[in-house]
Amino acid sequence: MTDKIFQIIKDDQEYLMQSFRRWYPFIIDHGSGSLVYDVDGKEYIDFNAGIGVIALGHGNTKIIDAVKAQMEKFFHYSLTDFYYEIAVDVAKKLSSFMPYSAKVFYTNSGTESVEAAIKIARGHTGRQWIIGFINSFHGRTLGSLAFTSSKAIQRKSFSPLLPSTYLVPYPDKRDPLCKEDCTESLLAFIEDWIFKKIVDPTEVAAFIAEPIQGEGGVIVPPKDFFYKLNSLLKKYGILLILDEVQTGIGRTGKMFAFEHFNVVPDIICLAKALGGGIPLGAVIGRKEIMDLPPGSHANTFGGNPLALAASKVILDEVPKLLDHVSSVGKEIMEELESTKSPYLYEVRGLGLLIGAELRKDNRPFSEGLEKVLYNSFRRGVLAIGAGESVVRIEPPLTIEEELAIKGTKIIKEEIEKL
Structure with a gap:
């Protein structure tokens, strides 16, 4: 050294x-x-x-040139109070990747995207419970931390965390609960134990999961797990939130990792590669779900124009x-x-x-x-x-x-x- x-x-x-x-x-x-x-x-x-x-x-020179051009126009102007065109342009592009009519909410980071998704799910459904998976990583702010459990040190000393939350095992073949058929054993556990012993499914707003657990050890679930989980959730009007902060924007060889698993989530959380190094996150959701009333959720820097200029390049080049x-x-x-x-x-x-x-x-x-x-x-x-x-x-x-x-x-x- x-x-x-x-x-x-x-x-x-x-x-x-x-x-x-x-x-x-x-x-x-x-x-x-x-x-x-x-x-x-x-x-x-x-x-x-x-x-x-x-x-x-x-x-990357395309990103540098795009950000420089935007800097010459304006650095910042709060999207929560006013309008600017580049925010609409990037939202249109993000929505075009979705198999449904979508709306976008901009954030500054992955954990902030998760926090927003929690509020959207609760606000839309009128239900309080959110269920996540053991060994996940969703961020370190107190709301997202309630679903982060890849290492105990991440949660130590910070309780009480967000109430009305519960964690269930992820379909990891190393887990004792994953027997011969990991998908079926976990779905049976959720329906026969969690929904009958812990919380009535009509009180559950959403399940949140990483399509591939990143921080938890790059754990890839069985190919049929999310499709079958989502089928179970839809029986009870429960939303599926997929945290694609790490897996989204081309990382897995598809634009979004959910495309590998024959499932379409109701809400998607993004950040990391979305801004290419300039802080930018987003929540994409079905248009009918993204219905929080004016004044109920906002931020100062979400959708920063410099980050959006970088994102336009990224969303053009990654495909x-x-x-x-x-x-x-x-x-x-x-x-x-x-x-x-x-x-x-x-x-x-x-x-x-x-x-x-x-x-x-x-x-x-x-x-x-x-x-x-x-x-x-x-x-x-x-x-x-x-x-x-x-x-x-x-x-x-x-x-x-x-x-x-x-x-x-x-x-x-x-x-x-x-």
């Missing part, structure tokens, strides 16, 4: 609240495409993309990349699956959201994860963890095949060295 890096980290620890975890001492100076450079000029392959945010790569995302993701997974190590338990994911789980003695191997991530960093690859011991790979959607395989081979070699 150089003196410059040491000093920046020392100052960070002195002046910033240390309520987050860093995996290794990387300090970014600048980036280009799928490469980033630290303050000493060392080059790294970016397998993190700011946790899936930098969809079109670093320094062109979907085949590339699927193809490169498949190659990464095949390379990881050829790893010769007793500690590689499973490789899973869709598109360019990929997890390689490490286990030792049939237990999460967190020490192994830390070694793999740190040693990969030393060799010029930036990846982060998920779950208890999962190497998470989510590079920019534009990453070149050669660069993707080069980075994957380094991770593979570090797993084999354990």
